[in-house]
Amino acid sequence: QQNYGTRFVPSHPTVTVYDAQGNTIRRFGSDKFNKPMWVDLAFLPDDRLILAYPHRWTCRGLAGQPHLPVDEGAKTAWLLDVQHGNVHPLEFPHAVADATVDDDGRIAITCWDGRLYLLSADNFRSGKLPMGIEISGPALVRSRPRTGGWIVARSSGLILFLDAAGKTVREFNLSD
Numbered sequence: 001q002q003n004y005g006t007r008f009v010p011s012h013p014t015v016t017v018y019d020a021q022g023n024t025i026r027r028f029g030s031d032k033f034n035k036p037m038w039v040d041l042a043f044l045p046d047d048r049l050i051l052a053y054p055h056r057w058t059c060r061g062l063a064g065q066p067h068l069p070v071d072e073g074a075k076t077a078w079l080l081d082v083q084h085g086n087v088h089p090l091e092f093p094h095a096v097a098d099a100t101v102d103d104d105g106r107i108a109i110t111c112w113d114g115r116l117y118l119l120s121a122d123n124f125r126s127g128k129l130p131m132g133i134e135i136s137g138p139a140l141v142r143s144r145p146r147t148g149g150w151i152v153a154r155s156s157g158l159i160l161f162l163d164a165a166g167k168t169v170r171e172f173n174l175s176d
Contacts, residue, residue, distance in 0.1 A: 013039045015052060017082050028080050032087040037074060044105045049121055051107055053077040053099040077109060079124035088124035092117065100150075102143035106164075108150050110139045116152060118166050133166040 012030030019025050033039075038055040054074030074095045079088040094113035101107050107119040115132035116139070123130065139154040148164040157174035 011036050013037065013052065015039075015041065015050065015080060017050070026080075026082045026085055028085075028087060032080075033078070034076065034089070035073070039078075040099070042099065042101045044101055044107075044121070045103055046105070048081065048083045049105075050080040050082060051077060051099060051101055052080055053109065054096045056096075056098060075111075077124075079121055088127070090119075090124045090127060090129060092129065097138040098140045100141050100143055102148070102150075103145055104148070106143075108141045108143070110135065110141050110152065112138045114138065116141065116150070116162075116166060118150075133162075135160065 012033045012035065013028075014030050015028040017025045017027075039052045040055050042051045042053075043049070044051065054077070075093070076089050076091045077096060077099060079090070081087070092109065092111050093115075094111045097110040097112050099107065099109040105121065107121075107123075109117045109119065111117070111132075114135055114137045116135045117130060117132045119130065135152055135154060137154045137156055139152045139160075141153075142151045143149075144151055144161070149169065150162040150164075150166065152160040152162060154160070159172040159174065161169045161171065163169050
């Protein structure tokens with residue numbers, strides 16, 4: 001097992017959701033996660049679903065990359081249902097590089113195999129992963145609120161502006 005130093009010892013995540021008064025609404029225990037790892041969380045717009053996905057660390061060029069996965073084999077993301085307590089894992093072909101949720105509840109996940117996956121809660125519930133969109137490298141991803149599209153920043157310095165379906169609308173190369 002990898003040791004994160006004196007402050008972070010590898011452990012199975014536990015996610016607890018509280019109301020405004022600090023009362024526990026739902027607790028997702030460590031038995032819901034398949035291995036020790038560090039996860040990041042993002043609420044979907046209705047606050048009843050939470051995306052849990054592998055954390056990444058900024059490494060400023062180590063191994064030729066600006067960021068790397070914190071844990072080995074970080075290939076799973078989970079959709080946590082706060083209302084019913086269900087946990088829906090979805091495994092990807094390669095380690096997750098980044099994830100985001102837009103204002104409509106759509107989920108975008110990039111992986112180290114150079115693919116962008118545009119998902120809905122139904123993909124997690126069914127366990128079916130779509131084909132994904134080739135973006136040619138690991139990347140960070142964010143939503144474009146006014147357009148319904150996505151912004152993908154590849155590790156190579158190429159910024160892709162995508163429409164809602166993931167088609168490239170324009171690109172900008174930071175190296176130019």
